[in-house]
Amino acid sequence: MRAYLRTYWLLARAGFRRQATYRMALAAGIFTNSVFGVVRASILVGAVTGAGAAVAGYDALAVSSYAWWGQVLLGSVSMWGWSEVADRVRTGDIAADFLRPVPPYLTYLAVDLGRAALALLARGAPMLLIGALYSGITFATGAVEWVLGLTAVALAVAVGFLGNYLVNCAAFWLVEIRGLLMAYSVVATLLAGLYVPVHWFPEWLRIVAAATPFPSLIQTPIDILSGYAAGPAAVRAVAVQVGWVLALGVAGALATAAGRRRLEVQGG
Amino acid sequence: MASGFTAYRAILRSRVRAQQGYRVSFATDLFATVLTGLAELLEVYVIFHNTPRLGGLDFDAALLVFALANLTFAAADLLVGHCDRLPTYVREGRIDVFYLRPLSILGQLMTSEVSLRRLGRISVAVVVLGIALVRGEVAPTPTTVGMLALSIVCGTALMAGLFVAVAGLQFWLVDGREFANAFTYGGAYAAQQSSLVFPDPVRIFFTFVVPAAFTAYLPTLVILGEPGGDFADPALAWWLPAATAWVWGVALLTWRHGVRHYQGAGG
Amino acid sequence: MSVEPVRPVSASGPVSAPIVAVEGLTRVFRRRGAPALTAVDAMTFRIAPGEAVGYIGANGAGKSTTIKMLTGILAPTSGTARTVGLDPMRDRRELARRVGVVFGQRSQLWWDLPLRESFDLLAAIHRLDRLRATRRTGQLVELLDLGPTLAQPVRSLSLGQRMRAEVAAALLHEPELVILDEPTIGLDVLSKARLREFLIQTRREHGTTLLLTTHDMGDIERLCDRVLVVDHGRLAFDGTLAGLAGTVGARRVLVVDLDRPSEPLHGIPHTQWLGAEGEGVRQRLAFDPADTTAAAVLAAVSERVTLRDLSIEEPDIEDVVRRIYSASS
Numbered sequence: 038m039r040a041y042l043r044t045y046w047l048l049a050r051a052g053f054r055r056q057a058t059y060r061m062a063l064a065a066g067i068f069t070n071s072v073f074g075v076v077r078a079s080i081l082v083g084a085v086t087g088a089g090a091a092v093a094g095y096d097a098l099a100v101s102s103y104a105w106w107g108q109v110l111l112g113s114v115s116m117w118g119w120s121e122v123a124d125r126v127r128t129g130d131i132a133a134d135f136l137r138p139v140p141p142y143l144t145y146l147a148v149d150l151g152r153a154a155l156a157l158l159a160r161g162a163p164m165l166l167i168g169a170l171y172s173g174i175t176f177a178t179g180a181v182e183w184v185l186g187l188t189a190v191a192l193a194v195a196v197g198f199l200g201n202y203l204v205n206c207a208a209f210w211l212v213e214i215r216g217l218l219m220a221y222s223v224v225a226t227l228l229a230g231l232y233v234p235v236h237w238f239p240e241w242l243r244i245v246a247a248a249t250p251f252p253s254l255i256q257t258p259i260d261i262l263s264g265y266a267a268g269p270a271a272v273r274a275v276a277v278q279v280g281w282v283l284a285l286g287v288a289g290a291l292a293t294a295a296g297r298r299r300l301e302v303q304g305g
Numbered sequence: 306m307a308s309g310f311t312a313y314r315a316i317l318r319s320r321v322r323a324q325q326g327y328r329v330s331f332a333t334d335l336f337a338t339v340l341t342g343l344a345e346l347l348e349v350y351v352i353f354h355n356t357p358r359l360g361g362l363d364f365d366a367a368l369l370v371f372a373l374a375n376l377t378f379a380a381a382d383l384l385v386g387h388c389d390r391l392p393t394y395v396r397e398g399r400i401d402v403f404y405l406r407p408l409s410i411l412g413q414l415m416t417s418e419v420s421l422r423r424l425g426r427i428s429v430a431v432v433v434l435g436i437a438l439v440r441g442e443v444a445p446t447p448t449t450v451g452m453l454a455l456s457i458v459c460g461t462a463l464m465a466g467l468f469v470a471v472a473g474l475q476f477w478l479v480d481g482r483e484f485a486n487a488f489t490y491g492g493a494y495a496a497q498q499s500s501l502v503f504p505d506p507v508r509i510f511f512t513f514v515v516p517a518a519f520t521a522y523l524p525t526l527v528i529l530g531e532p533g534g535d536f537a538d539p540a541l542a543w544w545l546p547a548a549t550a551w552v553w554g555v556a557l558l559t560w561r562h563g564v565r566h567y568q569g570a571g572g
Numbered sequence: 573m574s575v576e577p578v579r580p581v582s583a584s585g586p587v588s589a590p591i592v593a594v595e596g597l598t599r600v601f602r603r604r605g606a607p608a609l610t611a612v613d614a615m616t617f618r619i620a621p622g623e624a625v626g627y628i629g630a631n632g633a634g635k636s637t638t639i640k641m642l643t644g645i646l647a648p649t650s651g652t653a654r655t656v657g658l659d660p661m662r663d664r665r666e667l668a669r670r671v672g673v674v675f676g677q678r679s680q681l682w683w684d685l686p687l688r689e690s691f692d693l694l695a696a697i698h699r700l701d702r703l704r705a706t707r708r709t710g711q712l713v714e715l716l717d718l719g720p721t722l723a724q725p726v727r728s729l730s731l732g733q734r735m736r737a738e739v740a741a742a743l744l745h746e747p748e749l750v751i752l753d754e755p756t757i758g759l760d761v762l763s764k765a766r767l768r769e770f771l772i773q774t775r776r777e778h779g780t781t782l783l784l785t786t787h788d789m790g791d792i793e794r795l796c797d798r799v800l801v802v803d804h805g806r807l808a809f810d811g812t813l814a815g816l817a818g819t820v821g822a823r824r825v826l827v828v829d830l831d832r833p834s835e836p837l838h839g840i841p842h843t844q845w846l847g848a849e850g851e852g853v854r855q856r857l858a859f860d861p862a863d864t865t866a867a868a869v870l871a872a873v874s875e876r877v878t879l880r881d882l883s884i885e886e887p888d889i890e891d892v893v894r895r896i897y898s899a900s901s
Contacts, residue, residue: 065483072491075507076498080352080359083502087356216333220340227344233351242351315696323684326725398678404645405680406697407668568647568661570601 067163070108074164077232078104078172084237093236099265100234102175105168106259107231110190112160113153114197114254116225118218121145123208126296135297142202142289146195153194177264185271186262192278196253199285200225206289209296224249230256250281312408313416320419334422342375342429345497360499365440366529371497372434373521377460378493379430383423385415385465388472389485395476400567411560414472441529452527452542459549460520466552467492467515469560476563477570492517500537508536516548589657591749591781592619592642596651599637599805611637613805614651619798621748624775624782626796626813628893634805635785639753642783643673656749669698672742676754679734680741681726687737688722691744698745705744712740715770732763739767743774750774752784756791768794801896808896816896823858826869829881830855840872 078101085097095103122145125131134141168174177186204221208214228251235246235256246252257274260266266274324331349371353364362370394400394414403413443449471485478484496517500508512518523542526533533539599612612634619625629635640646641653644660644667653660656670681690695705713719716736721729729737735755742750756764772795774780784791792799792813799816801809809816825846833851842864846856859869866884873879
């Protein structure tokens with residue numbers, strides 16, 4: 038029995054040691070996200086102070102909560118330069134993906150969900166703590182809202198992935214998509230409300246944002262988790278996310294099929 | 306040293322030529338950096354859509370801060386932004402090759418690339434700078450012109466110093482890239498704001514430790530005759546060369562330390 | 573059995589100052605979570621101007637580490653290295669002007685530019701005036717047959733073309749010492765031959781000193797008059813190629829051409845029959861110089877058959893090095 042325990046202890050310790058480099062990366066990530074969190078929260082609180090009253094229902098505490106929740110989520114919801122599929126299209130490795138019985142984008146989605154869950158625990162949770170210590174954070178109050186909020190995070194990850202995937206699919210037709218990926222993340226992070234809440238947008242920009250899946254990435258999960266949106270409003274927001282997952286999922290399937298046809302025509 | 310200069314100039318020219326080979330991707334990259342500049346501008350606009358003042362500045366003043374911060378950062382990024390990818394250079398053995406040439410290692414690293422696509426962001430900043438100067442009705446006095454020139458030249462040098470400092474750190478910091486981002490991109494982000502939005506400790510940090518406030522906010526106070534606040538006195542702005550020297554002093558120290566570590570550890 | 577390093581012939585010969593002088597050179601790598609590794613262990617040797625030295629050993633024996641210390645990339649843990657009379661750490665830039673280095677695995681060239689521009693840039697870096705740069709580039713391009721590739725971007729060159737271009741790049745500033753780290757790795761036979769010929773010619777015409785690491789014994793045989801064998805960071809041998817073979821008692825092979833097809837030459841004292849061609853017209857016999865002499869073998873053979881021609885094959889060096897390893901470990 039003791040020998041057993043010892044073996045497991047050694048295995049666990051080895052596993053932990055192997056994580057050493059990851060721990061460094063983690064510490065670096067948390068440090069950097071904290072710096073950005075401080076700057077973002079300062080700007081938003083400064084705006085509320087300048088306005089002299091709550092802006093669109095956000096007082097100083099609510100809006101710094103918003104900034105910190107954004108820092109919690111941004112490691113999980115991918116909005117930046119993911120180009121694995123595009124790289125595989127360029128190298129031709131994508132052909133191997135097509136041989137598998139599962140649609141390739143579902144495999145990648147599953148991987149991304151796993152990555153996002155881990156990032157939420159390892160990178161997100163510390164940001165929550167730091168934000169709470171720095172300026173305080175507001176939370177959803179009801180159990181239903183928590184369930185909805187966590188669902189919204191999962192859906193946000195899915196929307197983020199599918200959006201990225203669609204951009205990656207452009208690689209079937211374009212030689213170089215770095216510029217496109219860059220442009221996509223600029224637009225996505227802006228309209229997601231990562232820097233300024235979508236509720237603060239002037240009306241024309243709010244309409245533009247609402248026509249895109251991007252508010253589902255950051256604004257929706259933050260609204261629910263921070264308690265800004267509750268009850269029917271929260272349910273409605275999640276329903277919109279579900280709609281975007283379905284729409285982008287179909288678009289992804291179509292783009293994959295079209296890309297595959299193109300490769301076959303080219304004899305790739 | 307004049308002929309060393311010739312060598313660097315030849316290298317830089319070759320970097321510019323190399324980018325002319327890829328016109329289409331260069332054009333889309335340029336488009337993307339223009340978009341980046343515009344998106345950041347839009348954020349400023351959105352904030353001021355909700356409040357008349359932010360950190361004591363009105364929209365026009367904020368535009369000037371935005372323009373100077375973006376201009377200096379994007380220019381530094383164009384020139385030496387690749388320095389924060391030092392681990393890639395080490396992995397590819399490019400640092401070893403630098404050792405085999407009769408030029409300084411740092412000089413070779415700094416001139417090894419020029420990211421002309423950043424011109425997109427610079428052009429947005431220049432246009433906004435023009436708009437901000439006109440809207441702010443800035444009269445061309447020795448003070449305003451001098452401060453503007455100082456801000457652009459020294460501000461760019463200061464931001465470039467940040468890139469070099471983090472390059473030196475990455476010789477020995479595992480996963481230093483993310484730490485590096487906190488100082489370079491984080492510093493640039495802080496530089497775009499009025500210092501007065503920050504609580505005192507953060508303001509002190511971004512004024513006297515990572516002196517980002519010197520590149521745009523403090524010069525703006527002088528150019529527009531704004532009063533500033535605690536640890537944000539307009540008179541501080543004239544110390545910009547000292548702030549630049551401080552950053553470069555730290556940068557050269559971390560670089561030297563980094564190179565020693567590299568020679569000590571073998572990469 | 574232990575192998576005593578043999579003093580090189582050349583070390584006592586020329587009176588001029590050594591171009592490379594290594595004294596008790598030691599390099600220890602400390603690694604996180606692993607025992608410290610002594611990559612180079614109290615190495616001492618000198619290379620005189622004009623020598624061509626092969627620096628050989630197994631992977632991880634400490635070859636690259638030594639070269640990095642000779643060129644100022646790596647600081648010694650203890651001991652000293654002086655290259656062209658300079659301290660590589662302190663006088664790195666001056667050193668770079670006088671030494672040319674080819675790293676087989678890392679490129680000196682600008683991969684995204686036409687080859688010609690790499691030469692132009694290196695000429696600017698080494699401050700060659702226009703006349704000298706043009707003349708020298710022209711020379712190298714001709715000798716290394718790089719003319720057709722000058723307009724091509726480096727990334728599109730074949731491996732053979734690229735290696736020749738790397739060598740040209742390292743020699744552009746006419747260095748007194750050329751260090752080549754695996755210069756022929758991955759090259760086809762023709763490219764190898766071409767490169768070796770060029771190096772031989774360079775040495776003959778300019779008296780350039782060569783120090784090269786290689787896994788290819790053909791490089792050593794064709795290019796080097798002295799061999800340093802490094803094993804586990806220590807110098808296991810220092811001497812001539814023949815001396816190396818002699819020290820470890822390497823076998824030589826006597827090849828005899830006979831006047832008519834003959835029976836296999838079994839039973840010649842102290843030899844091993846290796847085989848025959850042309851129904852026994854050409855036969856091969858291996859012998860160890862420690863046990864017998866070529867003359868004795870030849871005499872024994874002549875008693876049985878009539879010789880038309882003969883040759884003695886030099887020992888297989890990889891075999892020799894392997895023996896050095898097994899002897900010293």
